[in-house]
Amino acid sequence: MRISIIDDGTLGIEEQAFRSGQVDAEITVYHNPDGVKQSAGSDLVVASVSDAEKALKSGESGQGRLIAYGRPDDLERALMLGAVDFLPQPVDTADLLYALKKSIILSSSGRDAAPNFQSSGSEQVAESSAVTVYSPSGGIGKTMLAVNLAVALAKQFGQKVVLVDLNLQFPGVDLMLNLSPARTVIDLLSQIDHLDSEFLESFLMRHSSGIRVLPSSQRPEDSERVSDKDVRSIIGALKKNGYLTVIDSSSNLNDNMLAAFDCSNNILLMTSLELLALRNTRTCLEIMASLGYDKSKIELVLNRATSKDLGVQVEDAENLLGERFMARIPSSGECVVKAANHGQPFVITQPESEISKSVAGIARILLSGEDKQPVNERKRAPLFGKAWRLFGA
Numbered sequence: 001m002r003i004s005i006i007d008d009g010t011l012g013i014e015e016q017a018f019r020s021g022q023v024d025a026e027i028t029v030y031h032n033p034d035g036v037k038q039s040a041g042s043d044l045v046v047a048s049v050s051d052a053e054k055a056l057k058s059g060e061s062g063q064g065r066l067i068a069y070g071r072p073d074d075l076e077r078a079l080m081l082g083a084v085d086f087l088p089q090p091v092d093t094a095d096l097l098y099a100l101k102k103s104i105i106l107s108s109s110g111r112d113a114a115p116n117f118q119s120s121g122s123e124q125v126a127e128s129s130a131v132t133v134y135s136p137s138g139g140i141g142k143t144m145l146a147v148n149l150a151v152a153l154a155k156q157f158g159q160k161v162v163l164v165d166l167n168l169q170f171p172g173v174d175l176m177l178n179l180s181p182a183r184t185v186i187d188l189l190s191q192i193d194h195l196d197s198e199f200l201e202s203f204l205m206r207h208s209s210g211i212r213v214l215p216s217s218q219r220p221e222d223s224e225r226v227s228d229k230d231v232r233s234i235i236g237a238l239k240k241n242g243y244l245t246v247i248d249s250s251s252n253l254n255d256n257m258l259a260a261f262d263c264s265n266n267i268l269l270m271t272s273l274e275l276l277a278l279r280n281t282r283t284c285l286e287i288m289a290s291l292g293y294d295k296s297k298i299e300l301v302l303n304r305a306t307s308k309d310l311g312v313q314v315e316d317a318e319n320l321l322g323e324r325f326m327a328r329i330p331s332s333g334e335c336v337v338k339a340a341n342h343g344q345p346f347v348i349t350q351p352e353s354e355i356s357k358s359v360a361g362i363a364r365i366l367l368s369g370e371d372k373q374p375v376n377e378r379k380r381a382p383l384f385g386k387a388w389r390l391f392g393a
C-alpha cells in the first residue's frame with residue numbers, strides 16, 4: 001500500500017516515526033503545496049481539509065482514500081470530501097500512526113467498502129449499484145437532483161458514475177450539463193443483445209466533471225421504442241461495467257420505470273410540501289408496497305424545503321407518508337435556475353451553497369448505507385385536517 005502525507009506546515013508530526021516501519025506501507029511525506037498532485041496513485045492520502053478541497057476543485061485529487069486533518073470545526077468539510085477519517089489539530093504523531101494502521105486493516109479486510117454502493121476510491125470493475133430519482137409529480141426537481149447527485153458522487157466521492165436519462169419523452173439531462181448528444185439511448189437499441197463493455201464505453205458521453213452520460217432521444221415518439229427489457233439490459237450492463245448508475249426519470253409510473261426500480265439499489269422518491277405532491281407520493285408508496293418493493297430501498301427526499309409557513313409542515317408530511325425524509329433540499333431559486341441555464345451543475349459552481357451541501361449529504365448517506373429513521377407507528381395517522389379530508393383518511 002502507498003500512503004502520501006501532505007504536511008501543509010501545520011501538521012507538526014515526528015516524520016521519523018513514519019519511516020521506522022511501524023506501519024506496513026510505503027509512506028512519503030510531502031512539504032510543498034503540490035503534494036496532493038504528486039500523491040496521485042497513492043492508496044491513502046493524508047491532507048489538510050483546505051489542500052484536499054483545493055485539489056478537488058482543480059481536478060487534481062487522486063483516486064486514493066483520504067484521511068483529512070484540520071480545525072475541529074472542519075469535520076463537516078472533511079466528510080463532504082468523502083474522507084474516511086478526520087484528525088482534529090493539533091495532530092499527535094501517535095494518533096496519525098493509529099489512524100493509518102486502522103485504515104490499512106479495514107481496507108485489507110474489505111470492511112471499508114460501503115454496503116450498498118462501491119467504496120469511495122479507485123474505479124472498480126465489480127458490479128456496481130444504481131439509484132433512480134423518481135417522483136410521480138412532474139417538475140418536482142428530479143433532473144436537478146439526478147444531475148447534481150451524479151456529479152457530486154463522482155467529484156466529491158471519487159465514484160465511477162454514469163447518469164442515464166430515462167425521461168424518454170421530455171429529457172433534460174443534456175441541457176443541464178450543456179451537452180449536445182450525437183447518439184442517444186435509441187442508437188443503443190440496435191446492439192441491445194450485445195452490450196459488451198467496450199461498446200458501452202465508446203458509446204457513453206463524457207462530461208467535464210468526470211461522469212459519463214447516456215442521453216435520451218429528443219423525439220418524444222422514440223420513447224415507444226424502448227421496452228422494459230431494454231431498460232433492464234442497459235442498466236444491467238452499466239452496473240456490470242462497474243458504474244454507479246444514477247437514473248433520471250419521468251413521472252410516468254410505467255413498465256420502464258418499474259424496470260428501473262427493479263434494477264436500482266435505492267429509489268429516491270422526491271416530493272414537496274404541496275398537498276398534491278404529497279398525495280401522489282403516498283399513492284406511489286402504496287403501489288410500490290403492493291408490488292412488493294422492499295421499503296428499505298425507498299428513500300423520501302423533500303425538495304424546496306423551507307422554513308416559511310406554507311400551510312403544511314415537514315412533520316405533517318412525514319406523518320402523512322409514514323416515513324422520515326432522508327434529506328431536505330432547500331429552495332434555492334437563483335442558484336438552481338442559473339446553474340441549469342448555464343448548463344453547469346451547482347455542486348461544481350457553488351459547492352459551498354446550502355443546496356450543494358444537501359445534495360452531497362444525500363450522496364454520503366447512499367455511499368455509507370445509512371438508513372433513515374422510521375417514524376414512530378403511533379404518529380402515522382394524518383394529523384392535519386386538510387390532508388385528512390383530501391386523502392380520505
Ligand SMILES: Nc1ncnc2c1ncn2[C@@H]1O[C@H](COP(=O)(O)OP(=O)(O)OP(=O)(O)O)[C@@H](O)[C@H]1O
Nearest residue numbers: 138139140141142143144304330331332333336337
Ligand atoms: N430546490 C429548488 N429550488 C429552486 N428551484 C428548483 C429546486 N428544485 C428544482 N427547481 C426548479 O424547478 C424546475 C423543475 O425542476 P426539474 O426540471 O429538475 O424537475 P423534474 O422533476 O425533472 O421535471 P420533469 O418532470 O418535467 O422532468 C426547474 O426550473 C428547476 O430549476
Ligand SMILES: [Mg+2]
Nearest residue numbers: 142143167172
Ligand atoms: Mg426532469
